[in-house]
Structure formats: C-alpha cells, structure tokens
Amino acid sequence: MERVVGTVVRGLRCPIINEGDHIDDIVVDTVLHAAETEGLTIHDRDIVSVTESIVARAQGNYATVDHIAEDIKNKFGDDTIGLIFPILSRNRFAICLRGIAKGAKKIVLMLSYPSDEVGNHLVSIDQLDEKGVNPWTDVLTEKQFRDYFGYNKHAFTGVDYIDYYKSLIEAEGVECEVIFSNNPKTILEYTTSVLTCDIHTRFRTKRILKANGGKKVYSLDNILSAPIDGSGYNEQYGLLGTNKSTEDKVKLFPRDSQVVVDRIQQKLKEKTGKNVEVMIYGDGAFKDPVGKIWELADPVVSPAYTAGLDGVPNEIKLKYLADNNFADLRGEELQEAVAKFIGEKESDLVGAMEAQGTTPRKLTDLIGSLSDLTSGSGDKGTPIVFIQGYFDNYTK
16 A cells, blocks of 8 residues: 655653663663554664753763863963853853853953844844944943843843843852954953854854964863863863753763764664664754744754764655646656656756755754754653654655
C-alpha cells in the first residue's frame, strides 16, 4: 500500500538526568523502550536528537560565579573592563555577568541598540525614528538614552535590562558606567581591556578591537575554556551556550559531544542492526514574529552529529514542477512525471529553477530547529526526539 505519511517527529520522555549518569545508555534505552511501547519499527536513517542540556548535566559541566570571577581576574587583573554586546537574558547571561563583575574593579557596559544580537529590544525602531536617533552612528550615555526613551520593559520578561544588568554589577561592589553603541571601537575610548560578549559576530568584533588599539581582548568563548579550580569548562565555546542552573551556578555547553553521538549510534546499531543518525542540539535557528527574537543564543545549533547528517537538503519544489514543467498533466500522469523527475534529479541542484524556494540550510540547523520546537524549553519532559521519514521524498 502507498504510504500517506511522511516525516514523523516524536518527543520521548526519559528519566531526569543527573551528574554521573551514562547518557548514551539512557538515550538508547529510551528509544528502544519507546519503540516497543508504541509499536514502532526503527529504520536506517531514522534520527535521534538529544538536547545539549541533558548531555552537559550528565557530564557535570557546571561552573560557579566564583570560577568565572577567578578566570576574569586571571585575564584582566585590575583593569577597567569594557563589557560589550551582551545579550539581554536572565537565563543566558545574568549569572555570567555576576561572575564577571565579581572579578572586576570597574566595568563600562556597552549595550547594542535598539536590540541585542538575538533580537531582544531595548527600544523600538519606531522610537528611534521618532527621536531622530541613528543607532549606527550615535553613541549615547545612560542619561541620554533615558532622556530620549525613558524606561522600557522587555515585552516577554517585563525586565528593564539596563537597570537589571547595572544592579547586578553594582551588587558586587563594582563601579558601572553604561553606554550605548553598535560600533566596537567606541569602547576603546574608555579602556583597551575588553570582553566582547556577542555570539555569532565575536570574531569580527575581536578583529576590529585588536586592529584599533585593543590590548587585552577576549570573548566569552575564552572564559572557562579550561577548568578553574575543578570547574566545568568547554575548550571550544567557554561560557557561550551557558544556561542558569542556580542563583550562583551555570551549566555550560557539553564537552566531547562527538564521542557521545558516535557512541549512541554504535549502541543502537548493536541493538537494532540499523544505522540511526544521532545529533546533539541546542537552540533552534528561527525568529519569533511577535517579539522579533532570533532564538539562536547558543554558538551553534548542533555541537556534534553523526556523518549522515552532514550537508544540506537537495530538494525540488513540487509546486514548481506542477505549475511549470508538467502544467499540462493531471492526476496519476502528473504524479508519475513528478516522481520520475525526482528520481532522476541531479546530485547538486544549486541554481536550478526547480529548486528555488527550498532554502538549502544545513541539515543539522533544520533538524535541530525541528527538535527544539518539539521538545520545547519547559515542562514537556521530552529532551530526546525521535524523527522518522525525514530523508524520504515523494517517490518513497
């Protein structure tokens, strides 16, 4: 019988993960138990995706504000620190900020505006237009910003992040000056010791700072890139990808992720005889149309994945074929023509009119976003996602 269902995505429930748990065994057991309970058949090229959070939890990859403070002291000494371009997030950055402040003597906090890198707004573009402020050229002090725009609370959290971040710094007994600019060079008028906190633009920011007189220039991936007094760490990403754990501790992005996915794939192969693809995912890469927030606060969507998930889709737009190549066909004849075209498609469709509109993003970005939306970030309790039929097409 012809199949009438394509891709199926299931969020799987597993035990709550604690430090020291064998994450690969738990993932494999969860998938096999779900298959048995739900009557599922596991196939080659099915996908198991695991949220980065439970991998890091099992590894015990945590750090405290004191660990962060110690690394900041090691790198900056008693210098005034220019802390630039942080994202506006209680979950992602507030505890990190406390640690940074605890290791500093004075901080000049430079915020990008009207929004941070991932779309959290301090002020609306309409307000900028109304006041005649150009965020690409105008540098504002805290008083100037308040005189122009007053106090604005975040649409979702109800937090005034200017006051919130300043209060976190001052609570550590540290002097804080707040300025607003989108030009990295602005901070060099205040100090040549800079910690740039942007995520996806950090390499450009550091290059600009170093080329224009920056002396001590670090980014968040340089902080806790090695353990401090037995802390967690991440060699590649440092503090990037952290989440709040407690009021004094953060969970870092997982380490050795490639080892984890390869081990899960191997164990599933041993148990089922099937070659299942495996990935670890963090934030999906999508934009909220209401809050204008681009979700990707992690440095990457997927820190590790098995080889079969490398690359981009190579797909043809069905409606284009139906409206153009086979506009004169209907019914079964049209289906057969489309199926034949797909079966004979070239291995690289970049530039082909038949592929326009398919947006060949990286497979891991697409699947990671699908997984993130499925598992959510709340109380669904499904940090493992099982995807079937993702690589099928109309001919299957």
